[in-house]
Amino acid sequence: MNLxxxxxxxxxxxxxxxxxxxxxxxxxYYNLEEVKRLGAIIPKTVTFHPQVGNQPVRIxxxxxxxxxxxxxxxxxxDGFITQKLPALKKIGAPLIISILGHDEEQFVGIxxxxxxxxxxxAIELNLSCPNLKHKVxxxxxxxxxxRLVKKMKSLxxxxxxxxxxxxxxxxxxxxxxxxxxxxxxxxxxxTFTAMAIDIKTRKSRIGNFTGGLSGPAIRPIAVYMVQRVxxxxxxxxxxxGGIMTALDALEFLIAGASMVAVGTSNFVNPRAPVDVLExxxxxMKENKISDIREIIGSLKR
Amino acid sequence: MExxxxxxxxxxxxxxxxxxxxxxxxAPDLAGEVNPGQFVHIRTDDQGLQPFFRRPFSVYxxxxxxxxxYDAIGPGTRLLSLKKKGDIIDVLGPLGTPFALPPASTxxxxxxxxxxxxxxxxxxxxxxxxxxxxxxxxxxxxxxxHVYPMKEFKDxxxxxxxxxxxxxxxxxxxxxxxxxxxxxxxxxxFIYTCGxxxxxxxxxxFAVQHHIPGQAACEEIMACALGACLGCSIETKHGFKTVCYxxxxxxxxxxxxx
Numbered sequence: 355m356n357l358x359x360x361x362x363x364x365x366x367x368x369x370x371x372x373x374x375x376x377x378x379x380x381x382x383y384y385n386l387e388e389v390k391r392l393g394a395i396i397p398k399t400v401t402f403h404p405q406v407g408n409q410p411v412r413i414x415x416x417x418x419x420x421x422x423x424x425x426x427x428x429x430x431x432d433g434f435i436t437q438k439l440p441a442l443k444k445i446g447a448p449l450i451i452s453i454l455g456h457d458e459e460q461f462v463g464i465x466x467x468x469x470x471x472x473x474x475x476a477i478e479l480n481l482s483c484p485n486l487k488h489k490v491x492x493x494x495x496x497x498x499x500x501r502l503v504k505k506m507k508s509l510x511x512x513x514x515x516x517x518x519x520x521x522x523x524x525x526x527x528x529x530x531x532x533x534x535x536x537x538x539x540x541x542x543x544x545t546f547t548a549m550a551i552d553i554k555t556r557k558s559r560i561g562n563f564t565g566g567l568s569g570p571a572i573r574p575i576a577v578y579m580v581q582r583v584x585x586x587x588x589x590x591x592x593x594x595g596g597i598m599t600a601l602d603a604l605e606f607l608i609a610g611a612s613m614v615a616v617g618t619s620n621f622v623n624p625r626a627p628v629d630v631l632e633x634x635x636x637x638m639k640e641n642k643i644s645d646i647r648e649i650i651g652s653l654k655r
Numbered sequence: 656m657e658x659x660x661x662x663x664x665x666x667x668x669x670x671x672x673x674x675x676x677x678x679x680x681x682a683p684d685l686a687g688e689v690n691p692g693q694f695v696h697i698r699t700d701d702q703g704l705q706p707f708f709r710r711p712f713s714v715y716x717x718x719x720x721x722x723x724x725y726d727a728i729g730p731g732t733r734l735l736s737l738k739k740k741g742d743i744i745d746v747l748g749p750l751g752t753p754f755a756l757p758p759a760s761t762x763x764x765x766x767x768x769x770x771x772x773x774x775x776x777x778x779x780x781x782x783x784x785x786x787x788x789x790x791x792x793x794x795x796x797x798x799x800x801h802v803y804p805m806k807e808f809k810d811x812x813x814x815x816x817x818x819x820x821x822x823x824x825x826x827x828x829x830x831x832x833x834x835x836x837x838x839x840x841x842x843x844x845f846i847y848t849c850g851x852x853x854x855x856x857x858x859x860x861f862a863v864q865h866h867i868p869g870q871a872a873c874e875e876i877m878a879c880a881l882g883a884c885l886g887c888s889i890e891t892k893h894g895f896k897t898v899c900y901x902x903x904x905x906x907x908x909x910x911x912x913x
Contacts, residue, residue: 378883379900385658398885406895413878413886418704420878424885427895569707598703621878622703624660624747 355638356645359393359612361590362513362538364475366448366613368393369646370603370631373594373617374452374480374517375399375424377627381441388628390446393613397434397442399452399480402460404430408485409561414550419569419596420618421548423485423562426454431464435471448475450515454483458505465509477512479503482519482544484566493519493544496531503535513538515592518583520572521547525579526586533587541592541615542583543576569618570596577605584610584651598626600633607634610651659750659881661685665742666720668735673800675771676736677715679722680744686717688749691779692872692904695723695748696880699734706731709747711877711899713774713849716781716807721748724774724803750880754779754870754904757845763789763838765869766813767858769830769850770796773803775872775903779847780811790814791837795830795854799823831857841866846907848872856912869907873898 357368371394378398380389389395407427414421429437431453442449451474455461461479468474479502481493492498499516506514516532518525520543529540545566550559558564576595584591593611597603598619606614616627623629634646643649667679685695696709703709710731712723727736738744754775757764764783766776773794780790790813796802802824805815816833817825826832830850838844846869848858855871862869875887875898882900889898890911896902 376879376883379881383659383881398883407885407888410888410890410895411876412888413876413884415706415708415876415878418707420707422878422884422886427885427888570704618878619703621884622698622707622709623745624879624881 355635357634359590359646361476361515361612364448364513366393366475368631369607369613370627370634371396371450371592371613371615372620372627373615374478376617376620380445384624386445391631392447392627393631394448394450394475395442395445396450396452396478396615397438398428399426399454399483400428400431400434400464401426401454401456402431402463404428404433411559411561414559414565416550416567416569417571419567419571421550421560421565421567422545423560423565425485425562426483431467435467439471443473449473450476450478452478452480452517454480458502461502461506462509465506469509469511474512476515476538477506477510478515478517478541479506480517482517484519484521484545484547484564485562491519491521493517493528494522496527499528499531500535503532503537507536515539515541517544518542519544520575520579526582529583529587533589537589539590539592539612540583540587541594543572543579543595546572568596570598572596573602577609580606580611581609581653597630598623600630600637603630603634604637604649607646607649608651608653610653612650659747661746662743663746665738665740665744667740668738672803674726675803676725676727677722678725678735678738679720680746682721682746683719685746685748686719686721689714689717689721690749690753691782692754692775693749693751694903695721695746696750696877697735698745699731701745708878709880710735711880713872713903714749714778715774716778718781724771726771747880751899751903752901754847754872757788758868760842761788761845762843763791763845765837765844765846766790766792767830767846767848767850768792768794769854770801772850772872775849776847777807780808780813784811792816793830793833793836794818795850796824797821829857830854831861834861837867839865839867841868845869848907852912855910859907859910859912862907870904871907871910872903873905873910874903
């Protein structure tokens with residue numbers, strides 16, 4: 355069975371990865387023999403400077419999902435390289451490093467520092483975090499998306515993936531803008547801007563006032579957006595949004611995703627990414643499918 | 656990833672008081688690993704959709720079996736209360752940073768718990784009773800229905816003092832009315848506390864005033880409980896810390912209670 359996927363010059367052993375911000379401390383808690391089988395690991399987004407994150411409360415449980423506003427708490431690119439990267443490399447799965455700059459200069463600074471590293475498969479540009487004080491996200495502006503992706507492509511020695519926001523009128527337009535800038539792939543979707551209110555205090559449940567909705571609650575919208583984008587761009591799509599099981603992941607693959615990321619469900623079932631991978635393998639065996647590419651984009655009209 | 660995620664059989668799930676429940680599950684491997692202050696994260700709905708998150712519970716006792724003590728107050732704990740003997744539950748654990756042990760000079764150890772905050776104190780007394788401390792429990796509850804039968808604590812040689820808001824058991828008032836039982840010698844007294852934040856704040860104010868060291872077990876809404884999502888962060892003197900990974904046990908003077 356062939357499950358390998360190529361993005362730019364990087365090859366991934368299979369299409370299953372974990373979404374940024376949903377996976378950590380594998381060395382303490384997980385069976386690394388299982389984790390290293392994953393197609394890739396995408397650690398939490400790293401910024402140029404360290405960030406302490408948003409004021410609690412940071413999460414709220416919703417029907418079949420959650421709202422979060424963590425605020426990209428992270429040790430900054432230098433801290434990431436010295437404190438986090440060595441343990442991540444040890445796992446043995448390909449690494450896609452998710453990065454976020456608050457301006458172009460910071461994006462440049464991060465990419466330059468990552469260029470000096472080995473053992474990285476690709477870089478994902480987080481253009482779509484809804485929980486920072488940006489008025490407009492890069493991923494809400496097609497021209498800004500093209501410009502930033504083009505700049506990163508000209509600098510990075512690793513393939514560039516643009517992570518897109520669903521908080522737009524037409525996500526395919528932004529995906530095309532990323533493709534025009536030379537992106538090797540797009541990943542979608544990030545969370546939907548959302549809110550929950552405590553009726554007793556009449557205040558937001560979230561310290562940051564608003565947050566991002568994720569989990570199975572958003573899955574059908576994510577499947578639609580992945581299908582729409584995959585039908586309009588030539589570059590690979592990494593699909594995500596509420597994937598809990600292999601059956602969910604197969605929907606995304608059939609819709610046109612070349613890879614899938616397990617995100618929020620890591621919080622409910624830490625074994626979910628491995629379950630998804632094994633479930634896809636079982637599905638291929640049962641249906642006598644020898645190459646994952648027979649599934650990708652096989653949606654019938 | 657079987658390192659921390661396992662399925663266990665429910666042996667007992669019973670109501671202990673009008674308010675509180677006790678669940679015992681067959682987990683000898685987990686029982687051997689868990690330390691006082693650590694917790695387990697339980698999937699109360701097998702599909703994991705409603706409620707969506709797991710629910711964290713302090714380990715209440717870990718001898719041959721693992722016991723938790725809970726209040727069937729929300730959608731997750733109500734589902735948990737419906738589990739029957741023989742049912743299988745999906746458990747992550749042991750998780751978190753356990754309580755630090757008292758320094759060598761300690762003579763009196765005071766456990767101060769409010770309501771369901773009693774949960775980590777029994778396993779702590781199971782460990783501390785071997786050290787010949789003067790063990791004291793100060794317990795505050797709303798009313799008779801929120802007072803837990805204290806037999807196991809007494810069996811561990813703990814001197815139990817109770818205060819209730821309505822005076823139906825023990826002294827009337829908040830747990831702070833029992834602070835006169837605390838030996839105010841900072842070099843020989845050590846405090847452990849767990850309960851609502853306003854109560855732990857009162858304990859912290861008292862402890863800081865008398866320079867008495869201690870530890871607090873904190874609570875916050877959790878998603879992953881593995882230190883990955885950073886959702887359960889609280890404010891401390893040293894910045895934001897996750898309750899699930901850096902805690903639940905923190906130095907008493909470190910936490911900024913709101």
